[in-house]
Each structure stands twice: as C-alpha cells, then as structure tokens.
Amino acid sequence: MRELYEKNNGLPDNKVISTALSTKEVLKKYMKRVMPFAIQIRERVEGPNGKGKDAMAITLDFDERAILESNLEYLKGTLNLESLDVKFTSESDAPDRNREEVRPGHPYIEYSTKPAVNVVLDNPIQLSGLFRVNLGISDGDTTKSVLDRVAKIIELKDVAGLQIWRFVDPISGPRKIPRCNDYKTGKVLLESGTFKIDVGKNEIYLDTVQSGRVDIGTAFVYVVE
Numbered sequence: 001m002r003e004l005y006e007k008n009n010g011l012p013d014n015k016v017i018s019t020a021l022s023t024k025e026v027l028k029k030y031m032k033r034v035m036p037f038a039i040q041i042r043e044r045v046e047g048p049n050g051k052g053k054d055a056m057a058i059t060l061d062f063d064e065r066a067i068l069e070s071n072l073e074y075l076k077g078t079l080n081l082e083s084l085d086v087k088f089t090s091e092s093d094a095p096d097r098n099r100e101e102v103r104p105g106h107p108y109i110e111y112s113t114k115p116a117v118n119v120v121l122d123n124p125i126q127l128s129g130l131f132r133v134n135l136g137i138s139d140g141d142t143t144k145s146v147l148d149r150v151a152k153i154i155e156l157k158d159v160a161g162l163q164i165w166r167f168v169d170p171i172s173g174p175r176k177i178p179r180c181n182d183y184k185t186g187k188v189l190l191e192s193g194t195f196k197i198d199v200g201k202n203e204i205y206l207d208t209v210q211s212g213r214v215d216i217g218t219a220f221v222y223v224v225e
Contacts, residue, residue, distance in 0.1 A: 114138040124183035164190040170217025
C-alpha cells in the first residue's frame with residue numbers, strides 16, 4: 001500500500017488496491033481479511049486525524065513494549081486482570097493468530113483462564129462487617145498476589161493490615177469448632193512464597209524459603225488489623 005501511495009501520490013481506489021494485494025503470494029491465504037485491513041489503513045491515512053504516509057509505517061518511533069510494561073499495574077487494574085504478560089510475536093510460543101492480528105501501535109490482547117483450585121477464606125472477627133471470600137489459586141501465584149486479590153475483593157485500600165492465616169493441620173483443622181475470640185490457635189500466618197497446585201487432587205502447596213514445600217489446604221482465615 002505504501003508503494004501504491006507513493007506511485008499515485010495518495011491511495012488509489014479500493015478496487016485497485018485489492019487487485020494489487022491479490023497478486024502477493026504471501027497474502028493469498030489471508031485474502032478475506034486483506035480488504036478490511038486495507039480499508040482500516042485508508043482511514044488511518046486519510047481520516048480527520050490521518051497521518052498520511054506515516055500511518056503505514058511498519059515500525060514505531062517509541063518503545064511500545066517498555067511503555068506497556070511500565071504501566072502493567074494500571075492495565076491490570078483497568079482490565080480487571082490477575083496477571084498480564086507482554087510478549088513479542090517473534091517469540092517461539094506466540095500463537096499464529098497473534099502474529100496475524102498484531103501491528104505496530106495496536107497490540108493484540110489475548111485473554112486466558114489458568115487452571116485453579118478454589119479456596120475459602122473466612123473472617124473470624126465478630127461484627128467486623130467482613131464476610132467469606134472465595135477465590136481460585138493457580139500455579140505461580142504468590143502470597144503477595146493473593147493478599148492483593150483479597151484486599152481488592154473486600155475493598156481494602158491498605159493491604160498492609162491484611163493477614164491470612166493457614167491451618168497447621170489442613171485436613172482436621174477446618175473441621176474443628178472455632179474458639180470464640182481465639183482465631184490463632186492451630187494456625188500460623190501464611191508465609192511468603194509461591195503456590196503450586198494439583199487440580200486433579202484439589203491440593204495446594206506453598207513453596208517457602210523457611211519450610212520448603214508446605215501442604216496448606218483450601219481453607220483459611222483472614223483478618224484486618
């Protein structure tokens with residue numbers, strides 16, 4: 001299209017563009033998408049805020065990845081995402097669809113759901129106004145990321161006051177009748193670490209520096225101090 005623009009001092013009729021692009025061997029399997037894409041490019045070239053020939057540039061004058069990565073937390077919050085990765089289409093694991101759809105200045109967004117084990121967090125403090133929290137924990141989640149998610153669910157602005165306690169015995173602990181005004185007995189603060197899950201067995205482990213891998217179960221309590 002750039003060649004046609006330079007040859008005609010502007011973009012020719014869509015029919016001319018279609019004929020020219022249909023001769024490109026590399027585009028033949030994408031012909032159904034070629035003209036919608038060409039029309040979109042025309043709008044970027046000739047529209048009210050069109051940039052002329054610059055709209056057909058195949059590179060940018062800024063580091064697109066650096067900008068996205070410097071705004072990851074904002075993007076995660078705005079899009080309501082638990083995690084967000086920025087990748088190049090040149091990476092070996094990039095899906096073909098991503099390679100086809102992405103273009104400079106217009107990153108392609110692909111959403112996915114990670115396998116997870118559901119957990120329950122109860123608040124043991126009477127009249128606190130805080131209720132049961134249900135969420136899923138996936139491989140690679142961290143103690144910090146889970147604390148952040150719980151804080152978001154209960155609309156807590158300062159996560160520093162949030163504590164999650166796990167049962168020392170993850171099997172029998174949750175089955176015992178809780179003691180009034182004593183939520184710490186039989187529990188320990190959830191250590192810093194990275195979660196590992198077994199979806200088939202509905203099990204969750206926490207890899208910690210202090211204790212190695214710990215079976216933490218699927219029931220917890222949380223408090224805000």
